[in-house]
Amino acid sequence: MKKATMKDVARMAGVTQPTVSHVLNRTAPISDEVACRVRQAVKELGYRPNANARSLKTKKTNMVGLLIPNISNGYYADIVQTVEEELREEGLLLFLCNTFHEGVLEKKYTDTLIEQNVRGIIIGYGLADESCYASVIDNEIPTVTLDSKIVSSKKEIPSVEINNETGARAAADHLFHIGAKNMCFISEPLFNRALKKRYIGFKERLDELGVPFNQEFCFLETMEYDKIEMGYNLGAHVLMNKQIDAIFASTDQLAYGVIRRLKEGHVRIPEDIAVIGYDDNSLSKLISPELTTIAQPKTEMAVRGTQMLIKMIDAENMEQENLHIVLEPNLIIRESTMGLA
Structure with a gap:
């Protein structure tokens, strides 16, 4: 069978070859009706664009970069899967970057994504090296942040984040209502905005409830490593403080x-x-006892963030109120706190 060409697609869709190119390369605004005809013709003919030729012509690849700390964390694994699925539907590929919260890696990956002429970048957490934000702005790369909001004097970076402070306050309320008096907070290093907000929200709500936050019952790790092992090690501090009757862990792991x-x-x-x-990771209802947790709408965050980036790639204007979206978490009560009220 003869290999389909762009000319064949144009003929079937009833448009010009430049129009086909614009639809496939997202280089000009095309009506939904015309774009749908072109994509249908591409599907029926089995047309496969030459990626190298397209990159040379547009000076852009069909890749989108995604920076996360570590895909072994179930929370970020779910985000990666959602982002990849959304991009795939738009004919875009994922360039995944695991940074491990290391500023040097963040800078290296950001520079690489810029050099590779990616279509856009999704930053999945608050970066340690904030100069990376200036780099993507200076190079005019469409960028969206997830679970963080960046204030820049150069240009606004659109964001979708979860109200981590509200989630932490809900955790404090729940522990207070089941009768806890000596509450403990444990966390990995407070490197990013989300974790800092959880710490602040929990502390402030306890003070409001008349249960002063005891700094001696606050155990923070100072370096990054396996989260479950980290929790196991921090648990030793809990065992040495017999007064503690409740624990708020900043992540399920x-x-x-x-x-x-x-x-x-x-x-x-x-x-x-x-x-x-x-977090409400999938394992949280499988361990014993089942874990009470704060569920984050991470799938919705990833979907909306990716859709926001695609609009930016397509040069669609967004209303000011849609540049920064905040989603609300909710409390899921399970066995690890149940029956004490």
């Missing part, structure tokens, strides 16, 4: 490690110590 350590210390959960996490 930390909570898994803490629960394991508490069980080894013959601590009953929730009778002796209640535990609440943050």
Whole structure:
């Protein structure tokens, strides 16, 4: 069978070859009706554009960069999957960058994405090296941030974030209402905006409830490594403080490690110590006891952030009120705090 050409697609769709090129390369605004005809012709003919030729012509690849700390974290794995699915529907490919919260890697990946002429960049967390934001702005690369909001004097970077402060306040409320008096906060290093907001929200809400935040019951790791192991190690501090009757872990994975350590210390959960996490990872309802947690609408965040970036790539104007979207989390009560109220 003869290989289909752009001319064949144009003939079937009833448009010119430049119009086909604009639809496939997203280089000019084309009506939805015309774009649909072109894509249908591409599908029926099995037309495959030459990626190298397209890159040379447009000076852009069909790739979108995504920066995350570590895909081994279930939270970020879900985001990657959602972003990739959304991009695939638009004929775009994902360039995944695992940074491990290291500023040097963030800078290296950002420079690489710029050099590769990617169509756009999604930044999945608050970067340690904030100079990277200036780099993407200076190079006029469409960029969206997830779970963080960046204030820049150069140009606004659109964002979709989750109200982490509200989520932490809900955790404090729940532990207070089940009768906890000596609440503990444990976390990985507070490198990014989301974790800092959880810390601030939890602390401030306890103060409002008349349960002063005890800094001696706040255990923060100082470096990054496996989250479950980190929670297990931080759990040792909890066991040494017999007054603690409740734990708020800044992520579910930390909570898994803490629960394991508490069980080894013959601590009953929730009778002796209640535990609440943050994220609502898939494992949270499979461990024993099932983990009470703050569920984040991470799929919606990833979908809306990707759609926002695609509009920017297509040079569509966005209303000012749609540049920064904040989504609300919600409390999921399970066995690790249940039955104590």
